[in-house]
Amino acid sequence: MTNSLLQSLEQQFGFHAFREGQEEIIQSVIQGTDVIAILPTGRGKTLCYHLPAKLLDGLTIVVSPLVSLMEDQVTQMRASGDKRVAHLSSLINDTEKKKVLANLHSYHLIFLSPEMLSLPFIQRTLSKVKVDLFVVDEAHCISQWGHEFRTDYLRLKGVRKQLGNPPCLALTATATKEVEKDICVHLGLKKEVVVRFPVNRENIFMAVESMESIREKEEYFINKIHSVQWPAIVYTGTRQRAMNYAALLSRSGIEKVAFYHGGMTKEDRILVQQQFIRDEIDIICCTNAFGMGINKSNIRSVIHLHLPSTIEQYVQEIGRAGRDGKQSLALLIYCDEDLFLPLSFIETEFPDDDFLKQLMTDESIDGKKVADLKQHFPLNETQWRMVTFYLEKENVVQNGEFQFGTRRKEVLNEMISNFDQRRKEKIYQLDCLKRFVQTDTCYRKNVTVYFNDAMAERPEWCCSSCQSTGQYITWAEKNIDSIHRSLKNKEEKYDWKDTLKKILISKNGDV
Amino acid sequence: MNSLHYVILFSVSKMQGERTMNGIIHILRGKRSAQTIQDISLYSCEQWAALLKNIPILEVNRVIHTLFKVRTLEENRSGGVELTDEGKRKLDYLSKKYQIPNSYEGLKYDWTNVTPFFWEQLALLIQTISYLNERESTFIPVSYSKDVQRAVRDILSANKNYQNLGSQLYAELEKILNDRSDQEAAVFVNKLTSFQRVGRTFEQLSSTFHDDPLYTSIVFRSIIHQMISHSQCHPVDFPVLASLLTKSEEDTMITKTAAVTKTFIEKGFSLNEIAERRNLKASTIEDHMVELAIHDPYFSIDSFLSSQEFTEIREWADKLNTRKMKLIKDKVGDKYSYFQIRLAISSRKGVH
Numbered sequence: 001m002t003n004s005l006l007q008s009l010e011q012q013f014g015f016h017a018f019r020e021g022q023e024e025i026i027q028s029v030i031q032g033t034d035v036i037a038i039l040p041t042g043r044g045k046t047l048c049y050h051l052p053a054k055l056l057d058g059l060t061i062v063v064s065p066l067v068s069l070m071e072d073q074v075t076q077m078r079a080s081g082d083k084r085v086a087h088l089s090s091l092i093n094d095t096e097k098k099k100v101l102a103n104l105h106s107y108h109l110i111f112l113s114p115e116m117l118s119l120p121f122i123q124r125t126l127s128k129v130k131v132d133l134f135v136v137d138e139a140h141c142i143s144q145w146g147h148e149f150r151t152d153y154l155r156l157k158g159v160r161k162q163l164g165n166p167p168c169l170a171l172t173a174t175a176t177k178e179v180e181k182d183i184c185v186h187l188g189l190k191k192e193v194v195v196r197f198p199v200n201r202e203n204i205f206m207a208v209e210s211m212e213s214i215r216e217k218e219e220y221f222i223n224k225i226h227s228v229q230w231p232a233i234v235y236t237g238t239r240q241r242a243m244n245y246a247a248l249l250s251r252s253g254i255e256k257v258a259f260y261h262g263g264m265t266k267e268d269r270i271l272v273q274q275q276f277i278r279d280e281i282d283i284i285c286c287t288n289a290f291g292m293g294i295n296k297s298n299i300r301s302v303i304h305l306h307l308p309s310t311i312e313q314y315v316q317e318i319g320r321a322g323r324d325g326k327q328s329l330a331l332l333i334y335c336d337e338d339l340f341l342p343l344s345f346i347e348t349e350f351p352d353d354d355f356l357k358q359l360m361t362d363e364s365i366d367g368k369k370v371a372d373l374k375q376h377f378p379l380n381e382t383q384w385r386m387v388t389f390y391l392e393k394e395n396v397v398q399n400g401e402f403q404f405g406t407r408r409k410e411v412l413n414e415m416i417s418n419f420d421q422r423r424k425e426k427i428y429q430l431d432c433l434k435r436f437v438q439t440d441t442c443y444r445k446n447v448t449v450y451f452n453d454a455m456a457e458r459p460e461w462c463c464s465s466c467q468s469t470g471q472y473i474t475w476a477e478k479n480i481d482s483i484h485r486s487l488k489n490k491e492e493k494y495d496w497k498d499t500l501k502k503i504l505i506s507k508n509g510d511v
Numbered sequence: 512m513n514s515l516h517y518v519i520l521f522s523v524s525k526m527q528g529e530r531t532m533n534g535i536i537h538i539l540r541g542k543r544s545a546q547t548i549q550d551i552s553l554y555s556c557e558q559w560a561a562l563l564k565n566i567p568i569l570e571v572n573r574v575i576h577t578l579f580k581v582r583t584l585e586e587n588r589s590g591g592v593e594l595t596d597e598g599k600r601k602l603d604y605l606s607k608k609y610q611i612p613n614s615y616e617g618l619k620y621d622w623t624n625v626t627p628f629f630w631e632q633l634a635l636l637i638q639t640i641s642y643l644n645e646r647e648s649t650f651i652p653v654s655y656s657k658d659v660q661r662a663v664r665d666i667l668s669a670n671k672n673y674q675n676l677g678s679q680l681y682a683e684l685e686k687i688l689n690d691r692s693d694q695e696a697a698v699f700v701n702k703l704t705s706f707q708r709v710g711r712t713f714e715q716l717s718s719t720f721h722d723d724p725l726y727t728s729i730v731f732r733s734i735i736h737q738m739i740s741h742s743q744c745h746p747v748d749f750p751v752l753a754s755l756l757t758k759s760e761e762d763t764m765i766t767k768t769a770a771v772t773k774t775f776i777e778k779g780f781s782l783n784e785i786a787e788r789r790n791l792k793a794s795t796i797e798d799h800m801v802e803l804a805i806h807d808p809y810f811s812i813d814s815f816l817s818s819q820e821f822t823e824i825r826e827w828a829d830k831l832n833t834r835k836m837k838l839i840k841d842k843v844g845d846k847y848s849y850f851q852i853r854l855a856i857s858s859r860k861g862v863h
Contacts, residue, residue, distance in 0.1 A: 503705040504677040506644040
């Protein structure tokens, strides 16, 4: 069996060996066992369902919350020759969707957004074919304890049942024990195999530097960016700051720097991403919109100029460094003011109590359609989804209409305390991160403890508590090649005709 | 001040203080509504309609807010926006820095989806040829759109010899780019993704254009417009570019619903009959008729206005030097309906 799996791997992907853990996961899902796999990013997660999809008779469904990532994955798979892959999401038009749904039998792997999968019409169509594997990517989204709770994920158990309870593979990059438990319960996993990898990445030096003020922080950053290894990712808290820091670096003489955030046009996002992957950009300043699904193995430094909202997120982001196994750096530059931004995000994330009271006591709302009320209340799309989900679960909203009934007061109070609870959890998580940052004990050990991992042997270069950031940087400058370091030079003469000719006209003579 | 300020001041200056800020924003963002379609024709905004189609509305609003705050724009008594004297000076100054290139044709190519579709196909075609030249057949395409990928695949399979295709396309592009300055041609070439290099963003290309990404994108789009119009007029001289032109109906300038109304008119139904059959208000059908009068060269307004009546309304409009219906209506009284006035002043041509 093992041998034949290895053979398939060679035939299908041209690899000669599995990476650690892949084989166990693939073996289990092919045998029909439920699996929770906690794999740090960059450890070959995609292969864990791509290979089974090719080997199993029936269809493999992958639910993923990141629509554009899904599109990237499909594009990459198709570019590498597998045309039996498609995705169903808001990014493709109705005609394309219908075409995919009408030809389900010609695919072995379909990616779906959770929103898409909650449509009855999609469920009906899918239940007509044989689904052999139900993959839930970013499975931590199912848990309130996870860093990105998504209400749509709570419906997945029901959908899975409707599809005949196919074996389930839940994938996530980081999960504490609580999240792991939630994943099991909410997806209805039975006798599941848990494959857990330690989140510790021994080739990443973990540095945290605390500063007195924003100004001091910026000075330190500008000072250090020239001596750390490139390519580098610089994470910022807002789009505007991503743009500002890119401009700042450019002024400081760095030529190949760009910014990236979710508000850019799709065309620009694809271009900047590709430029970075192909080493045409050395440093990218970005929000957390950047990084998911980016296959770039030679990132040498990941720098945080803001506080991520949870330790999970922090670990996931620094995990993008050094996927080639070479020594890399994670540097978080902190000052107390950095707490304001995530706190204000938490403040505005959930609908406020006054609004909920108004919504639930206004008699005139009874019997009205949710869709019609949307513009009359100051809620954003995500907040509406939270409220609607909750009210649907309690039957206060039925078929898109408010049906107040008798339990209204009760439901209202439950809802208020529910959101309050969630708000508190978020603050607690932020507090964990704050304590993590402010400690003077080993950062690596603290992460390990947070995730209940066993502490591995301390690597030569550990963290800024065990050694100092300065020591590391001096050592790295001497011992690690920085890919290239291009500072601005004089404008070269640019001949557009020459360039265009090189692109379009074949060197192999004019035929 | 950047090109976004320029575009807004410029467009306000064209509307004679007779339109609200929102009305102007709709034109700049290419809203497909009867009122906007009519305004574009009334105030001759064809060239710059949809100029800000891809700019987030929040950013547009932010700039407008500052323009009011620094007193370059003001609202007049009837709710229209005008330039203040300061605004006129600013516009004067900015027009020396920025110009909308002559080949830019907003209504024709940006208000519809002609430009993005043409560009995406061209970019993918060039990328594909460049990879084929290097004997590489797998790459991440610059366009994820299935329609674009299909169109490019069709072109490649119709031209079995990609090397000839590449040389021919080079010749066509060179011919068009030779008309432009070297900096402008370089913007186009640098936007291309090829085996050698990933395309640049407007942000990255803006250094030769006042560090202004929007302005760079306008220059770029004007080059694409030139390519479209050249290949439309001379398909024989530009066979490869002409093969990228869409034949799709969605890209005509007439909205779908107006097109349906047109089929009823062709069958001989009256305005009220159409409204009844389509279960729409008569005023909606009137909107469609005005839209058709503006865009459809074969649409005749004879059944609503005689040539004498048409001339009379036009004369009033000229005399009053306005495009505002209300002012004209005040003069002509009950003799003509608002609908007739709208038809007369928005129709491209006279009555036969």
